[in-house]
């Protein structure tokens with residue numbers, strides 16, 4: 001299988017400028033700037049079926065075409081490297097092992113959307129990836145690949161690397177914009193969409209790190225090649241992050257459409273200690289959990305949606321037969337309770353209620369009606385908040401309750417608090 | 420007010436942004452890096468420098484987990500408690516740390532040497548259970564590794 005985004009990861013000094021240049025580095029950027037029009041770059045990306053790899057799977061070329069080119073305002077590219085979705089750790093590898101691949105993608109994307117300034121938002125804890133990217137940006141400036149008249153063209157591009165400060169919600173694109181403007185990360189109401197009113201009130205494209213890292217290979221080798229790597233409407237490979245109860249946790253670049261079973265058993269070495277599989281989260285903690293009878297699903301945005309979950313961020317968390325699902329639900333609920341930004345009351349209050357409710361069930365101090373209450377709380381958050389964080393909470397926690405209901409019921413039956 | 424040298428550094432940071440006020444996060448990172456915390460005085464100075472209200476600065480400082488207003492221990496443990504780490508024994512690591520250090524999350528040992536935080540997913544689930552020791556990621560944790568770290572930093 002041909003590796004694309006991870007092609008350099010295993011090489012010695014993979015992050016270095018020289019290493020990147022050796023492998024046709026920056027050739028795609030030169031090709032775009034000198035031989036292609038912005039519209040033809042967007043067209044190529046549309047045809048490649050590249051979809052946003054931050055979670056939502058929106059077609060990338062289509063997103064770019066929403067930028068109102070006639071607008072007199074400056075346009076911005078914002079690269080999302082906040083990587084906070086539990087179970088996800090792929091963007092870290094791109095930033096740390098191949099930062100020039102990201103920078104080349106930024107150059108091409110800026111050219112396509114008519115932007116002269118890009119911000120890369122790197123999660124605050126990622127100190128090493130941040131330093132690797134800063135070094136690479138400096139190298140690219142020195143080589144004339146960033147700055148004024150990039151690569152001898154008439155196009156200027158500045159790149160600012162911005163360090164986050166530890167807040168999951170800032171991965172949500174509009175919260176991220178607020179954060180870039182120096183504010184706390186409260187998501188914005190949409191519409192207006194960032195393509196029209198984004199950073200500093202100007203048209204803005206927001207894309208995930210991995211999405212942007214796919215752009216140069218598409219321009220180099222063509223949309224058809226990229227589309228064919230994946231499956232229908234899901235072009236390319238993607239970086240799957242496998243963790244939890246598997247023998248070989250790690251990042252695996254595999255074609256979109258690879259089955260979940262193959263990822264767990266062929267690539268990640270199977271379930272730890274030869275135990276039986278009990279449950280698996282297919283796309284970051286926010287993706288509804290799956291049971292073993294569902295793992296023949298193809299891992300792409302459409303197939304996972306069809307079975308009621310989502311491809312999300314590519315974070316696969318495997319749980320074996322020893323896992324207490326009430327405990328697992330409690331940990332997920334605690335995550336949402338700790339990370340709710342507090343802007344919308346259903347989420348701010350509901351996330352804490354849900355966590356404490358599950359904690360009571362887990363610890364054996366539940367009241368008989370707690371399970372019914374829990375379902376009520378969880379179902380009243382999604383759909384009632386400004387951003388999809390609330391929906392994620394409802395889908396995620398709700399899936400534990402519906403798929404493992406008997407475990408919740410048994411815990412309550414075993415030991416119910418008398419009052 | 421900040422010293423001239425300090426201001427020079429801050430000017431370099433703010434120059435990259437469209438609006439001075441947008442540079443609040445990087446300015447806070449810089450100040451915290453230099454001083455080990457964001458003090459009330461620093462909030463005041465930053466507000467003046469960026470021409471924003473003190474309450475806005477304070478709101479931002481308290482919103483983001485990585486900014487802190489009290490000094491941490493010389494060696495700060497940030498241990499992940501989220502799903503992938505919990506599945507690989509993260510809870511036992513946290514319990515062991517509490518026991519060894521005699522503190523609960525959010526506290527610092529009386530001698531100021533160690534402090535402990537429990538945090539959500541650090542984005543390193545492939546080496547679960549994982550923590551940050553100061554800024555360094557340390558993974559595949561077990562009790563022995565924790566003991567060695569404590570002994571080395573005593």
Ligand SMILES: Cc1cc2nc3c(=O)[nH]c(=O)nc-3n(C[C@H](O)[C@H](O)[C@H](O)COP(=O)(O)O)c2cc1C
Pocket residue numbers: 051052053054055056057058080081082083084085168169170171172173174206207208209211212387388389
């Ligand atoms: C609560 C929440 C957290 C998110 N966190 C991230 C993140 O850490 N990284 C990311 O790329 N996208 C994240 N997203 C998705 C972004 O909002 C956005 O869809 C994405 O960055 C767009 O890029 P893409 O089209 O290339 O995927 C998050 C969304 C939500 C609702």
